[in-house]
Amino acid sequence: xxxxxxxxxSIRDALGNPLLAQRFLSEINKAPxxxxxxxxxKWERIAKDNLAAVERGRELAAYDARGEEPxxxxxxxxxxxxxxxxxxxxxAPPDTRNGAPPTGRALRFVPKxxxxxxx
Numbered sequence: 746x747x748x749x750x751x752x753x754x755s756i757r758d759a760l761g762n763p764l765l766a767q768r769f770l771s772e773i774n775k776a777p778x779x780x781x782x783x784x785x786x787k788w789e790r791i792a793k794d795n796l797a798a799v800e801r802g803r804e805l806a807a808y809d810a811r812g813e814e815p816x817x818x819x820x821x822x823x824x825x826x827x828x829x830x831x832x833x834x835x836x837a838p839p840d841t842r843n844g845a846p847p848t849g850r851a852l853r854f855v856p857k858x859x860x861x862x863x864x
Contacts, residue, residue, distance in 0.1 A: 751789045759792035761799070 749755070753773060757766045769788045776784040808815040 751785075751792070753785075756785075756788050756792045759796050760788075761795060765791075 753770075757769060760766045760769060769791075772784050773781070773788065805815050
């Protein structure tokens with residue numbers, strides 16, 4: 746998606762969830778003119794994060810399908826993870842973007858076929 750500029754349509758499609766897409770369209774349609782760029786930027790970021798999460802899920806599903814353990818530091822690159830010299834494995838930091846507290850919920854793996862198509 747980085748090759749083409751984001752549009753209202755591409756953001757709607759990247760959100761994947763009809764209810765989320767409906768919320769986006771509602772917000773963009775009701776925003777006053779001076780707030781349009783801010784609303785657009787907010788939802789562009791959400792769409793990018795969603796696409797990245799879908800890709801990450803597919804990468805994790807591939808590890809699972811091969812019977813391998815995925816890296817714990819949030820990267821799927823096999824060389825990105827390395828234990829400390831004392832043998833301790835560093836824990837992945839909690840996702841606290843936007844001030845959200847960590848949820849403590851585990852990821853659920855789903856087959857690649859059940860994920861929405863990404864264009």
